[in-house]
Amino acid sequence: MLGRRAFLGGFGLALAGPARARAQGSGVTGPAARRVACLDLLLTETLLTLGVTPAAVGNIPLYQRLVAEPVLPDGVPDLGPLQEPNLELLQQLRPDLILAPSWAEVGSNDIERIAPVAWLPTFSTQKPALEHARSLLAQVAAMTGRDAEAQAWSARADAALAEARQALAPFADRPVYVVRFMEDGRHAAIFGGNGMIGDVLARLGLTNAWTGRTNVWGTTSIGIEQLAGNPEARLIHFNRGAETDRALRQLAGSPLWQALPAVRQGRVIETPVVYPNGGLSSAARFAGQLARAVPAHEAARG
Structure with a gap:
């Protein structure tokens, strides 16, 4: 896929410092991440749903046009195209955690040289979309210390569906x-x-x-x-x-x-x-x- 090639080739020489620990989905451990960068529209929506302002987002105009809500606060840095994020800017921003779609993961990826990466599935072939979205919300909440917010939003979504x-x-x-x-x-x-x-x-x-x-x-x-x-x-x-x-x-x-x-x-x-x-x-x-x-x-x- 284009995203896989873009995440890999050509960026290694521009990055400084040793590789840091990889974050594997809900297996991320340690203190709650405070500065989280997102390289996917659904993951950005999920992070904002939890009330966390991203440290940076890929393709902000695309998020604003296709997703729009929750609203992305002004001033969040734009990393450029989701398939070709600006890794030099990402390194300068020094995030605690990067959320990226699992389809883009290939071996030892250069973005893992910047910060721990949670490679998260943005769709499921095994269960309905809302079950997957609920699970994804819980995973991101666990990484960012927002478990209460995830539970509240899950209940809010259930209430909205029941009312509708x-x-x-x-x-x-x-x-x-x-x-x-x-x-x-x-x-x-x-x-x-x-x-x-x-x-x-x-x-x-x-x-x-x-x-x-x-x-x-x-x-x-x-x-x-x-x-x-x-x-x-x-x-x-x-x-x-x-x-x-x-x-x-x-x-x-x-x-x-x-x-x-x-x-x-x-x-x-x-x-x-x-x-x-x-x-x-x-x-x-x-x-x-x-x-x-x-x-x-x-x-x-x-």
Whole structure:
């Protein structure tokens, strides 16, 4: 993967000092880390959920555009692209701990010459996304001395899901598609499987109209015509600003789009974007948005 190559080659000569102890996930021991750098969007969200301001983050503009909440405080240093972090800056910042995605780990990595690294899995093929996110929150909490915050946030997420499920109970009669439209007006990213979006839908008592295959993050690309597969479904899409505006302009002139049952019968619902590979914070926000948007849309339809 690109991230693996970027983490390895060419940086060794720029780094000073002996290699430090590697941190292996929840096996990290010692005092709670106070200065924690993050090289992944989900890990950054997880750290902020616990109330910890990162010492540095990879690709801050990407976090602000795709994740947005919890809000990243001003002044956090930006390490640049997630696949090619600025390791010289990272060394200068002297973090106590670096959180990095396990898929990027290859042997003795140069970032381990800067600080202990917790290589954490950002997805699971063995369990639903929310269970994985809860486990990840607990792992990061153990490393940063935030166990109480993790327990409180876990309970908060459960409460948000329960409240949303109750609000959506009258609307569980129809399945739902959840998509993000591509700018070409012919394709969409659709969400299902064990990913965060699909898992939240299941916990809210909603049937996911998409039953096809997805990748490990619970998404796949489809043609717009495939949204006719379940003619009874509501169609929920994420608004990503200018990108979505361009997509909708393309769709407006598409006969395929106009022929979709959800479009003809006024069952298209727009919601603010959430990070589809996010953690408990993103999951709770998505649930709350559905609990507001679906009833409001149905009330407006009369």
